[in-house]
Amino acid sequence: MTILAKKDPDETLLEHTENALKVFKSIKEAYPETPFICGVSDFWEHLFYSIFFHDFGKAASGFQRSIYGGEKWKYRHEVLSAGFVSGLEYENQSREAIALAIITHHKDISYLREKYRTDSNPLAKNRYIEKLQELTPNFEELREIQQKIPEISEKYLGFELNKFREIKSSEEMVDSYTNSIRPYKKKLDNEELTALHGKYGIFLKGFLTACDHLASGNKYNLLPGIEDMRAVYSFSELRKTQIKALETKGDAFLTAPTGTGKTEASLFWSDANQNQCKSKRVFYLLPYTASINAMYKRLQKDFKDPELVGIQHGKAMYYLYRSFEDEDYLIATKKAKKVKNLTDKIYRPYKIATPHQILKSMFGIRGFEQNLSEMSNALFIMDEIHAYDAHITALILETLKVLKSYRANFLIMSATLPSFLRELFKQELGITTEISFTQAELDEFTRHKVSVLKGGILDNLKLIQKEIDNNKKVLVVCNTVSQAQKIYRSFSQKVHNSALIHGRFILRDREEIESKLDNLNLLVGTQAIEVSLNIDYDVLFSEPAPLDALIQRFGRVNRKGWENKVIKPVYVFDQGSEKDKYVYKNQELVAKSLELLSKENILGESRIQTLVDEVYSNGYQGSDLASFEMVKKNFSTYHNTIVPFINEREKEDEFYKLYQSVEVVPIQFKLEYLEEIENKRYFEAMKYVASINFNQYKKLQHNNQIQIDSNMIFVSVEYSSKFGLLLDSDESIKGIFNNDS
Known part of the structure; x- marks a missing residue:
């Protein structure tokens, strides 16, 4: 009987092993720096052996019977597979590493210690010995597969391996739990950490998992990135920031007004920092789901190959399902899962995601080894970096510092980042390059006339109605949902082509509203409209807010006004509602912002940075400062407790509390x-x-x-x-x- 690795369709153990090694070959070509990053020169040999033996335990007769339709086999094949490292002629640490990668490639150490602990549980030990005997009927075939190591290693590794003594029977196999998990855990408990507790273990586990999963999904090569980004965006003339981005190697800041081609500039930067085989993964990070969905759709269209781009956020599966919704529910669900699963693996070269997707890896959540492995040597585009509160900003900064040790590069973009934050990022990450316009060039993009009006928004409803009556597309932004609901109530009966948007709609209605945002006579919203929504209105009425938030609101009006040198009005009321203090706890920033804006008229784009810096001249203050410093102080201690092969279930709860x-x-x-x-x-x-x-x-x-x-x-x-x-x-x-x- 031929040993099967899986059923439907039938795939033999040897076929699955070779399929996983095809992925291995692709990963080895895509990540050539890995041995240097993790400090283990023969890393690829170790990974080869991990993959070669990872499913050998499936040869157990009980497992084979279950594949062929018998009763479920109640054991872990990985526990048996890892025993084949007995034949490796390496020193103990390398054997222990390979065994650990194999034994944990489905379940982590905590799970195995609970159910398969052979070192102190006689029943578990006897069960292990009993299951080991189940390999005997198929051992001849296992020996034949072992004998192919020189030939297969030449094919996928590039040279013959000869550091293996053939295992001829189960009697020659050591107990992998006792010989790998126990010493690893003991060193961890005694704080005697080795390379295996760091990047070496992360890469070994991460890449083995990726090879296994991609092979099971019938994908054997990582997709390369775009060959020439300049050919995708073949503008007859490039903006200065785009030209500079095309020439910039390494980390950089990009500062430019909304609507001036930052996205294209960032993709040009990613092109300039690619390697020869275009294998570096590119992560485009945005703060909000709506903007991520829009960017995903846009890049799929621009790149003309939907396979190249993936989407990652909390509701990504739902969004993907909606894109297949015209089909039968089960078919649509299956397609959405397939797209999502491939995105979660090291497969697609471009991923549009929230920063939470990279922060996850810092909390040791299941799969973090594969995520960190993928992010090594990657290119990160951090868009709208101003949009995060002090706590998340500090977490992002500390996470980028960790990723820098994995040789990642960063392009950090914003239209309104206070200089104190820019300097902090530059200093902590060693960024020396800034891509921006000169003052004169910035003023070419001037498009707003700003006025600070007395009173609150409810006192000025007639002024808003007057602009609507003049056939202007009017945008109203409130600081709280309840205030936005009140304002919308005042107009909803009179203005038919209108909508309200905020965070408290059910998904079905939120999608319906977002689909028609740019075609309205009146849109009333909250901060939901501040970031990355591609809308363009004629006039804005806003409640008071800190200047950087107001500038984002201004950016939703007259987006391309510079093309025809058109200036349009934006109004800010000097009074908000009683509940504003819960939204913007530091009301001094709001007051200072209004004071400065009241002295402006035509708001020159070159003035914006000066004004933002004046508002934030003292940096973070009060609870913001305390939150930022708390993360800075505790992050490295916290992160250093995360080790490969162990999922941190308690820390997973802590991570989700961030939301x-x-x-x-x-x-x-x-x-x-x-x-x-x-x-x-x-x-x-x-x-x-x-x-x-x-x-x-x-x-x-x-x-x-x-x-x-x-x-x-x-x-x-x-x-x-x-x-x-x-x-x-x-x-x-x-x-x-x-x-x-």
Whole structure:
């Protein structure tokens, strides 16, 4: 009987091994610096042996019977596979490393210690010996495969390996748990860390997992990046920042106004920093889901090959499912999973993601070894870096410092980054290159006339109505959802081509609103419109906010005004609502911003950096400073506790607390949601999900407005497709919900 690695379709052990080694060959070509980064000169030999033996335990007769339709085999094939390192003629650490990579390629050390601990559990030891005997019926075939090592290593590694003595029977195999996991864990507990507890172990585990998973998905080569980015964006004339980006090697800052071709410049930079075989992975990081989805769609179109670009954020699976939604649910789900799974592997050369996707790896969450391996020598484009609070900014900075030790390069982009933060990033990351326009060049992009108006937004509704009556496309930005709902209520009956956008809509309605954002007479929103949404309005009315946030709001008006030298008005009210202090805790920044803007008229683009620096002349203050310094102080100690082969389940909880949001379903959709769940139509069920922050959740819980069913939180709160969740007790708004659902 031929040893099978898997069924449907049949794939023999030798076929799967060779398929995984095809991926290995592609990874070796794509990541030539790995031995130098991890400090192990014969790293590729060790990885070859890890892959070669990773599934040998599947030869056990019980496992083979289960593949051929028998009862489930209740053991781990990796525990047996790792025993074949007995034949390796290496020193102990190398054998231990290869065994560890094999034994943990599906389950981590914590899981194995709990269920397969042969060093102190007689029952587990006897079970291991019993399962080891199951290899005997198929050992002749295993010997034949072992004898192919010189030939196969020549084919995939590039030279013959001869550091292996053939294992002829299970009696010659050592207990891999006792000989690899126990010493590794003991050294960890005694703080006697070795290379195996660092990059060496990370790369070994990460690349083995990638080879196994990609081979199982019938993908045997990593896709290379774009051959010539200049051919993709064949503009007749390039902007100065784009020319400089094409010439810049290494890390850089790029500062440019919204709408001046930063995206193309960043991709030109990635081209300039590629290696000869175009194998460096490119991560384009953005703060918000809507902008990530838009960039994903755009690059798929620009690159003319959807396989090259992947998307990673918390709701990526849902977004991908929606792109296949015209098909049968099961087919659409299967396609979405396939696209997502390949994106999560080291396969696609370009990934559009949130910074949370790279922060994950710093918390030791399952799969972090593969993620970090992929990110070695990668190119990171950090867009809209100004959009994060002090806590996340510090986490990003510390994460980039770790990635620098993996020889990654960074392009950090913003239209409004305070100089104190730029200098901090430059100093900590050793960035010396700045790509920007001169003052005169910047002023060519001037497009706004700014006015600070007395009073609050509710006092000036007639002024807003006047602009609408003059056929202007009007944008109104509030600081809180409740205020935005009030303002929209004032206009929704009178202005038919209008919409409200904020973070408390269910996914179905949020998508519907986002699909028509640029075609409205009136859009009322919150900070949701500040970053990366490709919208263009004629006039802005905004509640007061810190200057960098206001500049982002201004950027949604008259985006291409410089082309025809058109100036359009942006208005900022000098009073906000009572709840603004919870959104912008440092109200001094807001006051200082208004004071400076009140002295401006035509807001020259070259003035913006000066004004932002004046607002932030003292850097972070108060709770922002405390939060930033806390991360800076504790990060390295914390990160140094993360070691390969062990998933940090407790730290996973800590990571997800960073999101500070809770997914809920409005009570009116409970039956629809539960019906979709019952029918296993999970992505259809997600359409009814909205997000609220943790404090709002606790308040609803306190008021007995929470129900939990089928692991979902249902909130007894009124909901409207036009207004979203109404969490605040404004009866004047609630009254219209009865006529609008």
